[in-house]
Amino acid sequence: MNEPIDRQIVVSHVIDAPRELVFEAFTDVRHLSQWWGPDGFTTTTRAFEFCAGGEWVFMMHGPDGTHYPEWIRWQEISPPERIALLHGAFPDDPDAFESLLTFEQESGGTRVVMRTVFPTKELRDEAVEKYRAIEGGRQTLRALGEYLRDISGSSR
Amino acid sequence: MARAATTSDAFNAIAEPQRRELLDRLRDGERAVGELALEMGMTQPQASKHLRVLREVGLVRVREAGRQRLYELDSSGLLPVQEWLGGFERFWSESFDRLGEYVQSLSRSQGEGDP
Numbered sequence: 703m704n705e706p707i708d709r710q711i712v713v714s715h716v717i718d719a720p721r722e723l724v725f726e727a728f729t730d731v732r733h734l735s736q737w738w739g740p741d742g743f744t745t746t747t748r749a750f751e752f753c754a755g756g757e758w759v760f761m762m763h764g765p766d767g768t769h770y771p772e773w774i775r776w777q778e779i780s781p782p783e784r785i786a787l788l789h790g791a792f793p794d795d796p797d798a799f800e801s802l803l804t805f806e807q808e809s810g811g812t813r814v815v816m817r818t819v820f821p822t823k824e825l826r827d828e829a830v831e832k833y834r835a836i837e838g839g840r841q842t843l844r845a846l847g848e849y850l851r852d853i854s855g856s857s858r
Numbered sequence: 859m860a861r862a863a864t865t866s867d868a869f870n871a872i873a874e875p876q877r878r879e880l881l882d883r884l885r886d887g888e889r890a891v892g893e894l895a896l897e898m899g900m901t902q903p904q905a906s907k908h909l910r911v912l913r914e915v916g917l918v919r920v921r922e923a924g925r926q927r928l929y930e931l932d933s934s935g936l937l938p939v940q941e942w943l944g945g946f947e948r949f950w951s952e953s954f955d956r957l958g959e960y961v962q963s964l965s966r967s968q969g970e971g972d973p
Contacts, residue, residue: 711946713946715950715954715955717954717961718958719961719962720965723964723968724961727961733964736956737957739953739956740953816950818946827933829945829946830945831945833948834946837949
């Protein structure tokens with residue numbers, strides 16, 4: 703297997719919760735809408751079907767008011783171990799990229815690894831740039847994000 | 859004062875304000891080292907020295923054109939910096955932080971009633 707190192711990005715994270723529960727948080731919009739995106743981001747879902755071949759069509763809203771169209775097609779779903787998905791901006795986006803999420807039980811909880819492979823190095827660089835811009839819009843509004851989180855925390 | 863190894867990576871290279879200014883001035887395309895030096899009020903050897911550092915960490919490329927040395931941006935060298943500043947990787951890392959908080963709140967609500 704060749705290693706497309708310049709076309710991929712790997713993000714790894716340990717979550718202090720059982721694997722089944724972490725996996726469950728991906729299976730329903732009710733859950734996804736609670737955590738998708740950094741602080742201050744929200745989503746509005748147009749269509750959602752969690753099954754192999756099913757799609758999630760939604761709009762992501764940045765804290766600065768920018769809207770980002772998003773499209774995800776679930777390629778493979780193997781509870782509670784892995785999810786393969788195709789991620790673009792609209793249905794059948796030719797620049798969509800593939801991400802493989804794996805969930806592993808560890809002593810400290812669950813390790814979630816997201817390995818994303820872009821079709822070309824240029825698309826990888828574009829994604830980095832796009833997400834840097836998204837994050838840039840967020841940085842200045844970090845305080846707002848924290849405020850929103852406080853509100854959501856105190857309303858429980 | 860201890861000196862960082864300026865040539866070791868892009869982070870060190872762009873820590874120097876004049877090198878950042880050189881990168882800014884190359885945004886619109888290829889420039890001759892003499893022009894850059896003149897605009898920035900430095901000598902040509904000073905500009906060349908900074909540009910060499912930028913070249914060694916992959917932030918600029920150089921070519922000879924007659925008697926001139928022309929520099930242009932090589933944005934691939936900036937990738938590690940962009941990612942560190944917050945690109946795709948940070949976006950997801952922070953989403954996963956929120957995922958962790960959310961899952962723990964789920965876990966607590968499912969465990970209600972336990973001591």
